[in-house]
Amino acid sequence: MSTKKDGIMVILSSPSGAGKTTIVKLLSKNKNFYISTSHTTREPRSSEVADKDYYFVNHEKFEKLIKNEEFLEYAKVFKHLYGTTRTPVIEKLEKGENVIFDIDWQGADQIKNKKLNYKLITFFILPPSREVLFERLSNRDMKDKLIVEERMKEFSRDVLHWINYDYVIVNDNLDECYFKINNLIEAEINNGSKDYDKDYIRKHVNKLTS
Numbered sequence: 472m473s474t475k476k477d478g479i480m481v482i483l484s485s486p487s488g489a490g491k492t493t494i495v496k497l498l499s500k501n502k503n504f505y506i507s508t509s510h511t512t513r514e515p516r517s518s519e520v521a522d523k524d525y526y527f528v529n530h531e532k533f534e535k536l537i538k539n540e541e542f543l544e545y546a547k548v549f550k551h552l553y554g555t556t557r558t559p560v561i562e563k564l565e566k567g568e569n570v571i572f573d574i575d576w577q578g579a580d581q582i583k584n585k586k587l588n589y590k591l592i593t594f595f596i597l598p599p600s601r602e603v604l605f606e607r608l609s610n611r612d613m614k615d616k617l618i619v620e621e622r623m624k625e626f627s628r629d630v631l632h633w634i635n636y637d638y639v640i641v642n643d644n645l646d647e648c649y650f651k652i653n654n655l656i657e658a659e660i661n662n663g664s665k666d667y668d669k670d671y672i673r674k675h676v677n678k679l680t681s
């Protein structure tokens with residue numbers, strides 16, 4: 472049963488390179504959100520810490536978690552499996568803690584369709600332009616041109632899912648983007664007025680996809 476004291480769930484999704492990870496960390500630091508740690512079958516990157524950034528597991532272990540119905544959601548993203556286990560999330564929500572998820576549109580759809588008794592707010596973060604996205608992806612740890620091209624193609628497909636989110640935010644400035652998300656979360660919690668222009672977003676998506 473949901474009560475007023477339950478925590479809320481916030482999902483942040485974005486095509487790769489739109490700047491979501493930094494925003495998730497800011498929300499966790501400034502607003503005390505618990506970051507849901509996912510399981511994945513992909514290899515850790517050099518900067519990543521096991522059991523903090525991800526639980527890195529092999530296929531066998533991941534399949535076992537699926538079989539035991541431990542996932543709240545899971546999906547295949549860029550050839551690897553990613554999933555959120557149910558128990559830690561529900562435990563936090565029941566204690567009144569807010570939980571933030573950095574997951575893709577497939578996971579967001581699954582959680583949305585579960586219609587859990589906790590408030591859910593979903594955000595989709597977009598880059599200001601295809602050129603900026605290309606630059607961001609090229610400057611990352613992806614020296615491989617093929618990977619950048621693959622992610623640009625993936626972007627064109629991912630962006631079409633913007634329509635299923637509560638809010639779409641354009642990240643041309645990290646502080647402003649965080650500020651907007653923060654204000655919308657506050658407005659959602661307190662039933663306040665929301666500064667959000669869906670028409671502008673529709674035009675921006677058209678620009679990104681044309």
Ligand code: 5GP
Pocket residue numbers: 484485486487509510513544545546548549553554555573574575576577578579
């Ligand atoms: P990366 O490998 O770059 O950390 O993440 C690749 C993509 O997988 C990102 O879009 C990220 O949001 C998504 N992702 C990470 N964890 C999960 C998860 O548990 N479930 C789903 N559905 N997607 C995830």
